[in-house]
Amino acid sequence: MSLVRIARLVVASVGLGLSYSAAAAEPESCPGLIASRDTLFSPVALRQDEVGLTFVGHATFLIETPQGVRIATDYSDGTRPAVTPDVATMNKAHSTHFSYLPDPGIKHVLKGWNPAGGPAYHDVTVQDVRVRNVSTHIRSSAGGTEYNGNSIFVFETAQLCIAHLGHLHHTLSPEHLKKLGRIDVLLVPVDGGYTLETFDMMEVLRAINAPLMIPMHFFGTSTLNRFLASAREHFPVEFGTSASITLSRATLPNSPKVLVLPSH
Template sequence: MPLPRTAAVVAAALSAASLVWTSAPAQAQSDPVPSKCMAIAQALPFVTFASYTPAQATRASGDVTITYAGHSTYVIESPGGVRVATDYSGVYGRDPLPRVITMNKAHSTHFTNNPDPGIEYVLPGWNPDGGEPARHALVVDDVYIRNVTTDIRRFGTMEENANSIFIFEVADLCIGHLGHLHHALTDQHYGAIGRLDIVMVPVDGGMTQSLANMSEITTRLYSSIVLPMHRHSTPMGEFVAMMGEGFAVDRRAERSFTVSLRELPRRPTILILQGV
């Protein structure tokens, strides 16, 4: 069966970039770095080590900088200087150019057909070739990136495994980006995601899910820091009210903040950066 046009274009466009798949045993690392974020850490998916060094076995803690670039794009910068841009369309987060990008295909504002060839690792949340779900398990210096696939609505039906929740393990922090999440999460999803110290949540109130549904998911994840995104015209106060008094609210005049494991707030906090 031929690929849908969007997937075919993306597959062709990404051929010049480093598209990393980790479903083949030949790509597995014999001694993978264990996931610190898994709820039940038993076996890890096959991992491709892009820049592996023995020091990654301990993954020393440090400061992580997170910047709201726009729409659903956050830029994560590791202590080692690895820049990762989420839901990258080429509009936000491109200067300086990230080393890694993740994408989702719900709308063209969440992916690009023409990623800059200077981007080393391009990780779509869907499989452009069709068939098996996208499966990423990638280590780039001091960052480990994996995904949990979800479905999306398309023309009134659900397309299976068409998008991904991406999890970034860096400096002992577990950072999750929910992407363009269109449905409730099952126990299996939560188990595959594991602990999230920081979670990026779409709060548009309808294009993804209702605020009631999204607040329920966010409450169950119970992350130390909640970063809203994909807001559109929804008043931020509506999402904050849905989350209730169990979550503090911290509004910032800056687009960036720096955090480490030891600096996480004791009370779960909705952190609203400038521009959200």
């Protein structure tokens, strides 16, 4: 049974944004084949055009697809959903974003860095969802740059493209934006210090221009409110009453907005 509590966003629909066809050496950007493919009827409490999203805490969300695939983002030893996901994505900037001992029942554990060096590369299809990544850099412990130490993971399902920025440490280049393609829902680290400074994060949000942006990775109300004060200069801000929401293309906002979810 799905963990999603059916709490719908009652907002107007939005037209299709721009998409980008990547070169053969790069993963096709959103919407790809999975995002445009018809899905089968699912026995869980989701229609074929709906995706469940639950804010578990810190940088971890549980994403549930119409066919019942479960994905945990930035899965760690301290923050993980109550159910075993089919896919777990991880990043390495801090131990709160990865697991030393992931549940052995997870079929796909996707690291946002390449232990052998160079960028990580993932483009995995699991039933009705495609998961791919765009590599970014992080600050090293010595104060320099660790190239390709983070990944923005993109989840394509039910005509939606959901991106998790991970532990983002820098603004995005035109090449990053091309690889991302159209993003409908953006999961955003908003602490303003450990990740990207708030002013620069606003640049990222405006560049991606997703209809729905959901904050994560904040440490109490003070860091969240600092982000929201800046966000209100550019976007409307709303507060959800449940950690779980149901998303679909038909209920995306007409223009970008920030939705704050309580953690699970």
